[in-house]
Amino acid sequence: MTQIFPPQDDSIFPPLPCYAIIYRAILRKSWIDQRNNRVTSAAFFRRPHDSGKDLDGLSVNIAAACSVEEVRSSFSECFGVVSLHVGRIRDIGLDVHQNEPKHANITGLPYQQDDTVNAERFAGLLAKQARFVHRI
């Protein structure tokens, strides 16, 4: 018999498929390791609770619904855009939850001040997965 599970959260959107691709905007020049053409782990930390930012996770855009240009233009300064695979993010124990037609959050990341080791670990793993699709 097939079991039916209720949704894990109150999202009106269905879970993203593992083959989905998401974009993360690179908002700081210093998040780019120019020497090795890679993004650093600094791009994948949640800002502290009291900032009121990143409360639902790390902000990303859904590639199927949003162009790279749209991602760039939604920020006053954007030094690049990286892509990640939802399935590979799930492989490391995190998830991606869609909350708007074009937007989602990487969930499961701890705050640095709550669980420093795992915040660093996950930030590094995400950085290693990320690939530039746009760079200034």
Next chain:
Amino acid sequence: MITELETTDITPIPYGEISQRTAAFYRPENYAISHRQEQSREPITNSPYRFKVEFFLEKGWPIDSLLADLRDLLKEDKEDEYGILRPTSHALSVTILLIVEAYRRQHSEWPFGCVSTDSEGGIRIEWNSPKGEIRLVVPDSDNKKHYIYYEFGDKYDIDEQVNPGKLVWWLNQLI
């Protein structure tokens, strides 16, 4: 953290001359050690903006690039959309103290590092090699946790005993 650093052996420094680029960091208002110099009343420089160390810096060397990247952070706007962009004086002075002293202890095979700030003005430096990864994290203020994150294969953790000797030891694991 400052106290801990100040109790380590950071002998001030009767050796060759640091580059103008690095010397620019050692303005007394930014430099934690200046406090101690005042206490000891041992002048170590004849100019407030010059400083002497035992190693040479050449353009393009990893340490030179690192210090230049730290300097460049000071040229950034104070804030951006992500948060505080420019490092705090605490983060900058502690980072420079650690880096310069670590480099003074060992300046062969110093790896290239990647410098950034967090959303509160703390400084992060990442070093990578095929063997693993080290991250020095100096927060914006003294009451937050300073640490070195290390990752070698499946082993990863943080080392909260941050001092120049430890930094050199961890960097050596990358070589």
